[in-house]
Amino acid sequence: MTKMRKCCRKISLAATSMLVLASVVTMSSSGAEVKFRYVTSLYSDDKNIPLKQPEGVASDGKSLLLVADTGNGRLLRYIFKDGFLEAEIVEIRSPQLFYPVKTEINSRGEIYTLDRKQRSIVRLSSEGEFRGYLNPAGLPSPAAYVPRSFTIDKNDNFYILDILSERVLILDPGGKYVGQIKFPQGYGFFSDIAVDVNGTVLLVDGVNALVFSAAINSAAFSPLTESLKQYVRFPASLTTDDRGRIYLVDRNGGSITILGQDGIFVERQSGLGWKEGQLNYPAQICINAKGEIFVADTRNSRVQIFKVFE
Amino acid sequence: MKSLDFNFKYATLFTVYVVFSLVVVKPAYPEGKFKLRPGAKGKICLKCHETFKQTLKSRYVHPLLKKGKCTGCHVPHTSSHKNLLTADTTKLCYECHKKVLPEKARSAHKVVVEANCNKCHNSHGSNNKFILIKSGNELCFDCHKDISDNIKNVRFKHKSLEKDKGCLNCHNPHASAKSNSLLRNSMPSLCIKCHKTNKSTFRQQHMNYPVAKSDCSSCHNPHGSNKRGMVFDVAHSDVARRKCTTCHQIAPSLKTKQPPSQLCRECHKTMANQTFTKKRVHWPVVDSVSCLHCHGPHATKEQKLLKDPQLQVCGECHADTVELQEASKKNPNNDKLCEPVKTGNCTSCHSPHAADNVLLVNEASISFDICARCHQWETHSTHPIGEKFIDIRDKNLSVTCLSCHRACGTGNNPAMLTFSSTYELCIQCHVERRR
Numbered sequence: 001m002t003k004m005r006k007c008c009r010k011i012s013l014a015a016t017s018m019l020v021l022a023s024v025v026t027m028s029s030s031g032a033e034v035k036f037r038y039v040t041s042l043y044s045d046d047k048n049i050p051l052k053q054p055e056g057v058a059s060d061g062k063s064l065l066l067v068a069d070t071g072n073g074r075l076l077r078y079i080f081k082d083g084f085l086e087a088e089i090v091e092i093r094s095p096q097l098f099y100p101v102k103t104e105i106n107s108r109g110e111i112y113t114l115d116r117k118q119r120s121i122v123r124l125s126s127e128g129e130f131r132g133y134l135n136p137a138g139l140p141s142p143a144a145y146v147p148r149s150f151t152i153d154k155n156d157n158f159y160i161l162d163i164l165s166e167r168v169l170i171l172d173p174g175g176k177y178v179g180q181i182k183f184p185q186g187y188g189f190f191s192d193i194a195v196d197v198n199g200t201v202l203l204v205d206g207v208n209a210l211v212f213s214a215a216i217n218s219a220a221f222s223p224l225t226e227s228l229k230q231y232v233r234f235p236a237s238l239t240t241d242d243r244g245r246i247y248l249v250d251r252n253g254g255s256i257t258i259l260g261q262d263g264i265f266v267e268r269q270s271g272l273g274w275k276e277g278q279l280n281y282p283a284q285i286c287i288n289a290k291g292e293i294f295v296a297d298t299r300n301s302r303v304q305i306f307k308v309f310e
Numbered sequence: 311m312k313s314l315d316f317n318f319k320y321a322t323l324f325t326v327y328v329v330f331s332l333v334v335v336k337p338a339y340p341e342g343k344f345k346l347r348p349g350a351k352g353k354i355c356l357k358c359h360e361t362f363k364q365t366l367k368s369r370y371v372h373p374l375l376k377k378g379k380c381t382g383c384h385v386p387h388t389s390s391h392k393n394l395l396t397a398d399t400t401k402l403c404y405e406c407h408k409k410v411l412p413e414k415a416r417s418a419h420k421v422v423v424e425a426n427c428n429k430c431h432n433s434h435g436s437n438n439k440f441i442l443i444k445s446g447n448e449l450c451f452d453c454h455k456d457i458s459d460n461i462k463n464v465r466f467k468h469k470s471l472e473k474d475k476g477c478l479n480c481h482n483p484h485a486s487a488k489s490n491s492l493l494r495n496s497m498p499s500l501c502i503k504c505h506k507t508n509k510s511t512f513r514q515q516h517m518n519y520p521v522a523k524s525d526c527s528s529c530h531n532p533h534g535s536n537k538r539g540m541v542f543d544v545a546h547s548d549v550a551r552r553k554c555t556t557c558h559q560i561a562p563s564l565k566t567k568q569p570p571s572q573l574c575r576e577c578h579k580t581m582a583n584q585t586f587t588k589k590r591v592h593w594p595v596v597d598s599v600s601c602l603h604c605h606g607p608h609a610t611k612e613q614k615l616l617k618d619p620q621l622q623v624c625g626e627c628h629a630d631t632v633e634l635q636e637a638s639k640k641n642p643n644n645d646k647l648c649e650p651v652k653t654g655n656c657t658s659c660h661s662p663h664a665a666d667n668v669l670l671v672n673e674a675s676i677s678f679d680i681c682a683r684c685h686q687w688e689t690h691s692t693h694p695i696g697e698k699f700i701d702i703r704d705k706n707l708s709v710t711c712l713s714c715h716r717a718c719g720t721g722n723n724p725a726m727l728t729f730s731s732t733y734e735l736c737i738q739c740h741v742e743r744r745r
Binding site: 051098117119163164189206233253272273299302 | 597630
């Protein structure tokens with residue numbers, strides 16, 4: 001009898017360990033449950049001039065937050081520290097800046113923003129002074145390019161989504177051509193690019209609701225996900241966090257979809273609406289080291305800040 | 311031992327009798343599994359269903375009926391399917407006619423996919439080949455009225471429509487494993503079967519360009535048109551004037567002089583200038599495919615050389631929005647659906663090339679500049695609306711038409727509301743009214 005009990009105990013122990021192991025494996029492949037908690041929204045500058053349809057938002061990973069106030073043709077620099085906004089908000093305007101959309105900050109604090117009217121990447125100092133355009137040097141044929149989006153990696157290299165010549169251009173921090181990765185066959189339309197902590201380049205195809213990836217030094221893109229149409233209507237923007245999770249902005253659906261590093265669906269957060277915490281035609285998303293998420297909530301004319309918790 | 315011999319003899323005789331009676335003598339049982347009286351098979355049904363006597367006299371009769379096997383498709387007593395059929399109509403015909411829909415069909419006739427075989431065939435018999443309910447093109451044109459009307463009215467008709475098998479000269483009636491639109495073969499292989507590309511007249515007509523491997527339907531309407539050579543009615547002016555070299559290099563090279571993003575701008579300067587001075591250019595306009603995402607370069611059926619009807623063109627990328635629009639159209643609560651949404655006229659509100667506004671809407675204010683073109687919003691409701699009235703959900707927004715409605719359609723919601731009922735909508739702001 002005692003032997004039988006011992007045997008049963010062993011079996012149940014083994015089953016429990018298998019279950020725990022299985023759940024750990026599942027968690028590590030698809031990521032733990034991720035939720036957003038609404039923190040606050042940015043509605044205006046320090047003179048109370050309201051934001052107008054902002055489409056860009058960038059963080060230096062610490063406390064600096066840059067907003068492309070697209071409808072007002074300007075950039076705004078906020079300091080967001082410990083969950084609060086500091087009083088001083090700096091307005092950045094330039095005669096060479098008409099319609100800023102996607103915006104990025106490099107490790108030296110320099111500002112790069114895609115001007116949709118000019119379809120050029122404008123280069124500004126950390127103080128907001130115009131420093132010219134990002135003109136790739138030494139491009140192989142074809143030399144012509146149209147940047148639909150861009151991103152900067154941790155080493156300040158540029159990755160430009162060139163929709164004219166169907167490729168991703170890789171430039172060194174000085175803007176010199178380093179390499180290119182051709183777009184994959186049969187894509188719909190690429191609208192944004194991101195580079196994760198491992199240097200993997202990610203592209204989002206809004207038309208087919210797919211994410212493509214190219215590992216570091218890889219010469220080609222391959223699909224990372226299957227069609228995500230059951231979760232998103234029209235994904236148009238993406239970013240990654242320091243764990244490699246992918247945050248996908250559903251422009252038409254007003255939500256953020258989180259994928260694991262392996263492209264597996266993890267969670268969908270927020271939803272279409274006007275109230276705080278809801279999104280209407282969101283554009284760029286960025287995330288800092290503290291897990292604070294900033295979303296340019298374009299048609300609600302504000303930037304919303306969320307905190308990730310697991 | 312004697313007794314054993316006796317038994318053996320009788321056993322042999324008995325076996326022979328049994329075998330003989332089973333094999334040679336006809337059993338006295340009734341006919342078939344339904345135990346019909348002898349001679350009743352193939353006749354008994356017709357005793358009541360007299361009209362089929364006439365059907366049996368048709369030139370073409372379904373082989374089962376011809377053999378009097380009504381029970382091939384019908385159960386005589388009870389059935390769970392209409393007309394006492396042995397199976398559901400969506401499965402019954404496929405039980406024998408499996409090859410009608412190939413597994414890897416590139417295109418299939420909708421009625422075949424939906425197994426509505428009776429739309430074309432009389433399941434019992436008819437005077438038309440393949441027991442079709444009508445003969446020749448007449449049958450196809452019953453549904454494809456647009457093509458029939460087009461053919462009736464055009465000056466130049468495709469001759470193959472009027473000879474031999476008519477529509478079936480080019481199309482398979484059920485499915486095609488080789489091409490879209492049920493074509494018997496892909497283009498140009500289908501066309502060059504009759505139109506010999508090595509003839510001097512052919513080469514002359516095509517300005518000596520090697521078009522033998524090109525898609526003929528990029529210029530020609532395969533059914534007919536009002537333009538000589540059956541070129542689509544809406545033709546690029548240079549195609550109509552046969553000035554191919556405006557865009558293409560000199561024959562025999564088919565290459566264009568520049569990529570599409572540059573080439574079209576050479577002539578369409580006004581459009582280009584208007585487009586590129588706007589704040590937001592529709593991104594596909596400036597990519598590698600450029601104008602050809604939406605327009606045909608040579609000739610098309612649609613105005614402004616759109617390659618397909620507008621909704622279809624927009625839906626190629628914006629399928630999610632078109633899905634909402636279609637659902638809104640089907641929604642019985644949407645009897646007063648916005649006209650551009652109903653007709654799929656996206657460009658009524660959006661500028662397809664470029665605009666200064668988000669969503670590429672062609673006016674700064676959707677409510678007052680676009681909706682008000684048709685809806686006199688001042689009289690629409692007593693709800694305050696306009697710049698003075700701040701949306702309490704978001705202090706940067708004022709109350710506009712889009713505070714309550716969604717302009718491209720909202721699927722199953724009534725009156726293009728963003729919420730499923732008026733109550734749900736109103737309590738978004740009027741929270742004190744929540745029940």
